Amino acid sequence: MPDQLELHAVGRLPAPEDNVAIAIRRLAADTVISHAGRIFRLSHTVLEGHRFAVLPIWAGESLLSWGLPFGIAVRDIQPGEYVVNRKMIPVLHQRNVGFAVPEEPNFEDRKLAPYVLDADAFVPGEQALAHAEPRYFEGYARDGGRGVGTRNHVVVLGLTSRTASYVRALTEHLYGAADAYPNVDGIVPVAHTEGGEDAGPNNLELLLRTLAGFIVHPNVGAVLIAEDANAGVTGDQLRRYMEEHAYPQHAVPHVFLSLDGGFARALTQGAEIVRGWLPEVNAVRRTPQPLSALKIALQCGGSDAFSGVSGNPLAAWVAKEVIRYGGSANLAETDELIGAEQYVLENVRDLETARSFL
Structure with a gap:
């Protein structure tokens, strides 16, 4: 009989009441495992990160991980069985895993029901x-009630998806420009997929709130906001939103840059602005x-x-x-x-x- 392996050597149970374990490495079929007074053999090779049963699970019972149900057994499952649902089997075949794959699923996903709070x-x-006793860290104290940062970045922020390629290109163009400034953690792009429509987007308020949060974030030492005047969201809208909601935008060095003059010209302009900020941003010290x-x-x-x-x-x-x-x-x-x-x-x-x- 092959050597027995303790469960802790081959798998993890996130919660004591779990009836399936997570394989911490690839386990060969017929591996013999000992757990809670039981000795069982793996039915199939089990991939790292996949699960196998450690207790009998009867048809209709829940499969538990972290003590929470994630699936329902469609038939009786014995300790050592590789637990697979219907979606897993064709994927394992497609990936040519090199071992025999279970022919039929033994559980189905648990359908989520709305949670009802019992007061x-x-x-x-x-x-x-x-x-x-208090503890301390070395951080960047920001003016305007922005809080304390753990980093000191210059951010190139795309106002809409139309300027995403520009902010990426500008940060690539400026690669290494901050290396001579020890207190500047980097020049980073913030590109996204929103607001590129000709008309205003349905999620305008969420978009403006998110962009405003990026601008005043305490990890930001300065921010260049790139805008396309023909997009459905404009710099004027963002400025008004920040004023109406009392964002401390004036506590952050920032410039709105329109790309109307052409991509190449905006690249030169943006680089000049960001390079000009570096000494100022570098002057901020951790305390x-x-x-x-x-x-x-x-x-x-x-x-x-x-x-x-x-x-x-x-x-x-x-x-x-x-x-x-x-x-x-x-x-x-x-x-x-x-x-x-x-x-x-x-x-x-x-x-x-x-x-x-x-």
Whole structure:
């Protein structure tokens, strides 16, 4: 009989009650695994990051990861079985994985039902206690109530999608220009896909709010805003929006540059403006700043099976410590939270917060 391997040597269970594990490396068919007093053999070769059953799962029962259901068994599943749905099988064949692929799916995706908050059953979570002593980091204190930055960038911002190629070309043209300035972290483009229509876009308010946020972000030392006068969104609209909503735009060195004079001419103009800012931006120095000034956003960088057992817990620990020192953390992607409402609401302060989150 082949040597037995303990589950922790070949897989991860994000939560103790999970009935499927994540393979931490490619595992050959017939690998013998020991877990919770059971010894089982893998039915097929299991790819790194894919899952296999560690407990019996009867037809109609949920497959659990992080203690949460992600699929429903379409037949009885035994420990050691590679868990696959209908979409996985043809993809594994297409990729010529070099091993026998399960012939039929053994689970189907769980259909998401709208989450309903039971106010009567709600229990407040245990809140993180503040640290007694403050901690500090080296940051850039900004004027105008912009907060404290962790970087000092010159940003080339495209007002609409029509100027996306320009902002990329200008930053490429200026590659290395900031190297002689030790306090400038770089010249970076901000290009996007919005606002290129002839008429105003349906998401105009969201677009203007997002662009305004980029301009006054504390990591920005100066910003060049490139605009196309024929697009559905203009620099005048953005200026008015920032004035009406009291954005501290005058606390940030900035210029609106129209591309009406031609691409080549605008490239020369933009380069002159940005090069002229570099000494001014470089004059800003890092100083000790309290962690209470930190505001961090948690964003998915491309989810895989290990996000939940490595990257996410680390990001959560960092966020918790920032909060305990008086800072703040924001879950920045709404769609990443859909289906996880129950999990998130297991530890919130009060019912009002739970309702606000939903």
